[in-house]
Amino acid sequence: MKILVAVKRVIDYNVKIRVKADHSDVDLTNVKMAMNPFCEIAVEEAVRLKERGVATEVVAVTIGPKAAQEQLRTALALGADRAVHVETEERVESLAAAKLLAKVVEAEQPGLVILGKQAIDTDNNQTGQMLAALAGLPQGTFASEVQVDGDKVQVTREIDGGLQTVELTLPAIVTTDLRLNEPRYAKLPDIMKAKKKPLEVKSPADLGVEVASRLTLLKVESPAERKGGIKVGSVDELVDKLKNEAKVL
Amino acid sequence: MSVLVLAEHHDGVLVGATAHVVAAAKAIGGDIDVLVAGENVGAVAEAAAKLDGVSKVRVADNGVYAHQLAEPLGALLVELAGDYSHVLAAASTTGKNVLPRVAALKDVSQISEIVEVVDADTFKRPIYAGNAIATVKSADSLKVITVRSTGFDAVGESGNAAIESVDTIVENSQSTFLKQELAQSDRPELAAAKVVISGGRGMGSGENFTLLEGIADKLGAAIGASRAAVDAGFVPNDMQVGQTGKIVAPELYIAVGISGAIQHLAGMKDAKVIVAINKDEEAPIFQVADYGLVGDLFELLPELESKL
Numbered sequence: 001m002k003i004l005v006a007v008k009r010v011i012d013y014n015v016k017i018r019v020k021a022d023h024s025d026v027d028l029t030n031v032k033m034a035m036n037p038f039c040e041i042a043v044e045e046a047v048r049l050k051e052r053g054v055a056t057e058v059v060a061v062t063i064g065p066k067a068a069q070e071q072l073r074t075a076l077a078l079g080a081d082r083a084v085h086v087e088t089e090e091r092v093e094s095l096a097a098a099k100l101l102a103k104v105v106e107a108e109q110p111g112l113v114i115l116g117k118q119a120i121d122t123d124n125n126q127t128g129q130m131l132a133a134l135a136g137l138p139q140g141t142f143a144s145e146v147q148v149d150g151d152k153v154q155v156t157r158e159i160d161g162g163l164q165t166v167e168l169t170l171p172a173i174v175t176t177d178l179r180l181n182e183p184r185y186a187k188l189p190d191i192m193k194a195k196k197k198p199l200e201v202k203s204p205a206d207l208g209v210e211v212a213s214r215l216t217l218l219k220v221e222s223p224a225e226r227k228g229g230i231k232v233g234s235v236d237e238l239v240d241k242l243k244n245e246a247k248v249l
Numbered sequence: 250m251s252v253l254v255l256a257e258h259h260d261g262v263l264v265g266a267t268a269h270v271v272a273a274a275k276a277i278g279g280d281i282d283v284l285v286a287g288e289n290v291g292a293v294a295e296a297a298a299k300l301d302g303v304s305k306v307r308v309a310d311n312g313v314y315a316h317q318l319a320e321p322l323g324a325l326l327v328e329l330a331g332d333y334s335h336v337l338a339a340a341s342t343t344g345k346n347v348l349p350r351v352a353a354l355k356d357v358s359q360i361s362e363i364v365e366v367v368d369a370d371t372f373k374r375p376i377y378a379g380n381a382i383a384t385v386k387s388a389d390s391l392k393v394i395t396v397r398s399t400g401f402d403a404v405g406e407s408g409n410a411a412i413e414s415v416d417t418i419v420e421n422s423q424s425t426f427l428k429q430e431l432a433q434s435d436r437p438e439l440a441a442a443k444v445v446i447s448g449g450r451g452m453g454s455g456e457n458f459t460l461l462e463g464i465a466d467k468l469g470a471a472i473g474a475s476r477a478a479v480d481a482g483f484v485p486n487d488m489q490v491g492q493t494g495k496i497v498a499p500e501l502y503i504a505v506g507i508s509g510a511i512q513h514l515a516g517m518k519d520a521k522v523i524v525a526i527n528k529d530e531e532a533p534i535f536q537v538a539d540y541g542l543v544g545d546l547f548e549l550l551p552e553l554e555s556k557l
Contacts, residue, residue: 013492016511017377026381037493094349095358120492123376124361129319129349138320138423141346154427158487159342161438162431166318169423178493179486214358218371219384226518229539231530235552238524238542246522246539248444248501249468249557 001111001148001170003055005046006101007039007075009068010121019222026121026220035071038116040078041176044183045146046114047079054148055112057081061104063097065089069199076194077186083199084108088211094122096204096211098130103207105135110171112153117142117175128175138168144179250279250369253329255322255338255347256297256306258287263296266339268403271300273396274337275404276366280304284329284415286322288315298410309415316426317343323350324419330355330391334369340395348395357389364400378492378515399498399519439488442471444501445517447490448483449475451506451527451546455483460547461505463554473497473517475507491516506546509534526550 011017011026012034020027035043049055060075062068063086072083086100105113118125132139140146140155144163147154148170156165158177186194204211232238242249252274257264267283274281283297286309294308307329313321326347330336336351338344340362352359364382365373371386372394432438439445446461446468458472465472473490474483490497492515502520507513509525509532517523518537525538526546535541542549 011377013512014510017380019381026377093358095353095356098353121377123378124359125345126349126352126359126361129346130353130359132319133323133350133353139346139350141319142342157342159429160440162429164316164429165427167425167427172423178489214387214389215360216386216388217383218386220376221382221384223375223379223382223518226523226537228536229523229541231535231541231543235542235549235556238540238553239556241540242501242522242524246501248522 001055002057002059002108003046003049004059004061004105004108004110004113005042005075005080006113006115007043007060007062007071008036008116008119009033009062009064009071010036010119013037013120019220023219023221025217033067035074036116036119038118038176040183041178041180042114042116043075043078043080044181045176048181049148050079059084059108059110061086061101063088063092063100072199073194074186076197077191078184082197085199085201086204086207087201088204090211091213092211093213093215094124094126094130095214096209097127098134099209100204100207101127101131102134103209105131112148112171113173115173115175117177128173132173135173137171137173139173139175140166140168141175142177143174144177146174146180250277250334251332252277252279252281252335252337253333254281254283255326255336255344256283256285256293257339257341257343258285258290258293261289261292263293265403266341266398267297268300269398269401270337270339270396271302271404272401273363273366274335275302276401277335277369279334282307284309284326286314286325287317288312294412298412299406299408301404301406301408303408303410306410306412307415308412309417311418313418313421316429317347318421318424318426319346319350320424321419321421322347323354325417326351327354328417329415333391335392335394337394337396340397344395348393352393355391355393357391357393358387359393359395360385360387361395362397363394364397379496379519380515436465437469437471439471439473439490439495440497442497443499444468444470445473445490445497445499446470446503446505447473447475447507448478448505449507450477450481452478452483458484460550464550464557467554467557475510475513477510504534504538505550507534508532509537
């Protein structure tokens with residue numbers, strides 16, 4: 001079985017973001033970028049399925065600017081066999097990303113597609129579900145366990161208050177949650193080898209998809225700043241403040 | 250203008266988040282219908298009919314909608330969406346699971362986790378885990394939206410809407426419900442708790458998290474953790490509060506032995522009141538805490554428990 005795994009280049013999760021002075025967007029100039037953490041989990045799961053003999057090939061795909069090839073090379077270093085880069089400098093909304101991925105799914109015919117549940121930049125949590133709908137496939141979102149069994153997959157999902165297990169016919173779409181696995185780090189020899197693995201570049205036009213935005217970003221603001229409060233000297237003073245000043249006890 | 254709100258329910262009970270989503274629908278304006286889809290959901294429909302501002306409750310009561318699996322529920326919503334200008338659901342794991350399918354099949358963008366309605370086309374939503382607030386305007390004829398409950402006060406329950414049944418039954422051969430295990434804890438759920446007490450690397454070990462339990466019991470609090478505590482193997486990942494974990498906005502958040510890394514702050518800075526207990530008085534957590542207490546948590550926690 002072939003697995004397609006989608007990855008996104010985003011701001012590194014340890015970086016404190018800045019809003020541009022003109023409030024047009026978040027400032028990404030000279031900011032450290034990395035693979036979205038949920039996508040790292042997706043790559044890890046795909047590679048583990050290959051190591052267990054469930055998958056025969058892992059194909060990594062990304063949509064984004066030229067620099068996003070760094071994240072594809074990371075996926076290749078972690079164990080993906082080859083990569084597809086849908087190159088565009090435009091801001092790609094989840095719907096357009098799902099349309100592009102649906103075209104890649106159509107061409108690659110994977111048995112399983114694994115994506116992160118959301119990207120930590122836009123926080124949309126949409127692309128996997130949209131891809132499932134457009135490709136006419138079932139979905140197992142927010143997965144904490146994935147068990148492939150013949151022509152079906154059992155997905156345990158992190159839902160509010162607990163876990164739900166569903167069984168899906170293959171091919172299917174899975175999106176990852178935090179507990180699915182702990183991603184490995186790429187080893188230096190693998191990083192070197194990854195440079196020689198095949199990487200195919202396509203444009204949205206090649207795939208026949210229009211990526212123009214449907215949503216207009218009118219303004220980006222910093223949230224109301226929290227003012228630092230006071231230091232209290234004792235537990236008694238803390239309890240008193242919480243009861244009588246903050247009135248939360 | 251007319252708004253369809255997907256009711257959130259489990260075990261035959263309407264979930265509180267629905268009243269917050271109806272409040273968002275009222276802010277948009279127009280008639281508000283609520284869709285209750287599931288199996289044996291008569292009581293849920295009656296509860297939904299009481300929500301203020303609702304004109305009509307539409308009930309799709311059929312085994313195919315049991316457990317609200319994304320594939321059949323999405324197909325049902327696509328069938329019904331043509332009657333509406335907006336389709337809303339809570340930004341819960343159910344709403345997040347199903348609504349993007351609806352948006353994709355109607356070829357419209359989805360607007361996720363709105364916290365404010367500016368007008369019927371324009372909404373505010375947090376991005377970068379709440380470190381920025383985006384104002385977005387939709388050009389689509391149908392708006393598909395998930396609503397962050399903490400952004401809207403719940404509507405009252407003095408309404409008396411009509412209830413009508415929806416006969417649409419969709420096919421689903423792609424997904425099957427196998428089982429569900431809901432956490433059997435006396436403590437509230439992390440994301441919905443009014444009080445949260447979290448431990449960080451300063452807790453020193455997983456066993457030491459028991460120091461938080463007595464306080465959590467007294468305050469009716471949920472227990473969380475920083476990513477550092479999870480990475481150190483003290484506690485499981487589902488307790489993580491932060492950018493890559495749970496986003497919480499309780500009335501009171503108590504951070505114990507947590508330095509205050511950016512990615513943790515992103516998950517809890519919308520709490521109404523923040524208390525930080527840390528031995529390092531330079532810890533960044535004190536810059537966002539309303540009340541800071543510098544000292545040894547192993548002495549301070551037992552004292553705090555005894556004085557609550």
